[in-house]
Each structure stands twice: as C-alpha cells, then as structure tokens.
Amino acid sequence: MLGKLNEKQIDEILAQQVTGRIGCNAEGVTYIVPVNYFYRDSVIYAQSTKGKKIMMMRKNPEVCFQVDDIKTIFSWRSVVAWGRFEEIKDSDQKQQVMQGLIHKLMPLADKPNNHPFHGITENERDIDTRKKLIVYKITLTTKTGRFEKS
Structure with missing residues (x-):
C-alpha cells in the first residue's frame, strides 16, 4: 500500500533521522549531498566546512x-x-546548534570523543582551524512525505 504522510508523521521522521540529503542548484549545476543534522520547529540545523555545497547555497x-x-x-x-x-553567525546560537548536533550524533559514533573534523573532540587544539x-x-x-507498507 502506498500513501501520503501527514504533517505529524513528516515531523516525526525529520526529528528521528540523523542523515539527510541537501539538493542545491547554482549556475546551472545541481548537487545533492548527504549531511548529518538535527531538526526542530521546521528548521534543519547542520554544520560543514567550506566546499561545493556551501558555495552553491x-x-x-x-x-x-x-x-x-x-x-x-x-x-x-x-x-x-x-x-x-x-x-548562523551569532556565537551563542552557533554553540547551541553544535550542542544539538553533538547530542544527536554522538550516541551513534564509535569513538564519541575523537571527531575533530566535525568540531567534536576532547582537546580543542585537535581541531584544524584552517x-x-x-x-x-x-x-x-x-514539506511532503510518502510511504509504502507491505
């Protein structure tokens, strides 16, 4: 059976998952890339380093x-x-987002205290500031959603 998800079901899925895909388009090029995120109040929060996705967005x-x-x-x-x-430019808001990401992602990490690329490490000096x-x-x-149930 195929069907449509209602608003509550859509929000539940967005809140439950940790990895989604961003589709962006600039200068005639479309790019789709997976990102780790957390969701709250119709907002996706994430972080990245500078690269193709950020430049296009x-x-x-x-x-x-x-x-x-x-x-x-x-x-x-x-x-x-x-x-x-x-x-997000405000340092307090950035800190809140990073805490939200850490809270969402670290239970799924194999070595939760050693992910300097993501800005998560016991020693701040391990983060490559470049x-x-x-x-x-x-x-x-x-937002729209679909499902299939056997």
Missing part, C-alpha cells in the same frame, strides 16, 4: 532536503522538503 539559498526511513524495499517512509539556507566550521540552518517552507 551561498549563491542560491533555495534548497531541497530529503530524508528516508527504510525498513525494507516494500516498507519505507520518505520526506522531501524545500526551504532556505542561512548561515577548516573553519560553518554552522547553518535550513528553514523549511514546504
């Missing part, structure tokens, strides 16, 4: 976000949402 902040919950090939739920990218973390949010404006 800076040029065109209108993005698409997609996430799945797949049990089997015939039992899955999928959400596609559209929104607007915005870098790779400055960019903390951002995507405020979702439209």
Whole structure:
C-alpha cells in the first residue's frame, strides 16, 4: 500500500533521522549531498566546512532536503522538503546548534570523543582551524512525505 504522510508523521521522521540529503542548484549545476543534522520547529540545523555545497547555497539559498526511513524495499517512509539556507553567525546560537548536533550524533559514533573534523573532540587544539566550521540552518517552507507498507 502506498500513501501520503501527514504533517505529524513528516515531523516525526525529520526529528528521528540523523542523515539527510541537501539538493542545491547554482549556475546551472545541481548537487545533492548527504549531511548529518538535527531538526526542530521546521528548521534543519547542520554544520560543514567550506566546499561545493556551501558555495552553491551561498549563491542560491533555495534548497531541497530529503530524508528516508527504510525498513525494507516494500516498507519505507520518505520526506522531501524545500526551504532556505542561512548561515548562523551569532556565537551563542552557533554553540547551541553544535550542542544539538553533538547530542544527536554522538550516541551513534564509535569513538564519541575523537571527531575533530566535525568540531567534536576532547582537546580543542585537535581541531584544524584552517577548516573553519560553518554552522547553518535550513528553514523549511514546504514539506511532503510518502510511504509504502507491505
């Protein structure tokens, strides 16, 4: 049976998952990339270093976000949402987002205290300061979801 997810089910999936995909488009090029994130109040929060995704979203902040919950090939739920990218500049807000990411991701990490690339480490000096973390949010404006249940 195929069907549509309601708003509550869509929000549950977005809140439960930790990895989604951002689709961005700039200068005639479309790029889709997985990101770790957390979700709250119709906003996706994430961090990155400077690269293709960040450069494209800076040029065109209108993005698409997609996430799945797949049990089997015939039992899955999928959400596609559209929104607007915005870098978080305020240091207090950045700290709150990083804490939210740590809280969401670290239970799934094999060595939770040793991920300097993600800005997570016991020793701050382990973080490569040349790779400055960019903390951002995507405020979702439209969300849709589908499911299949066997």
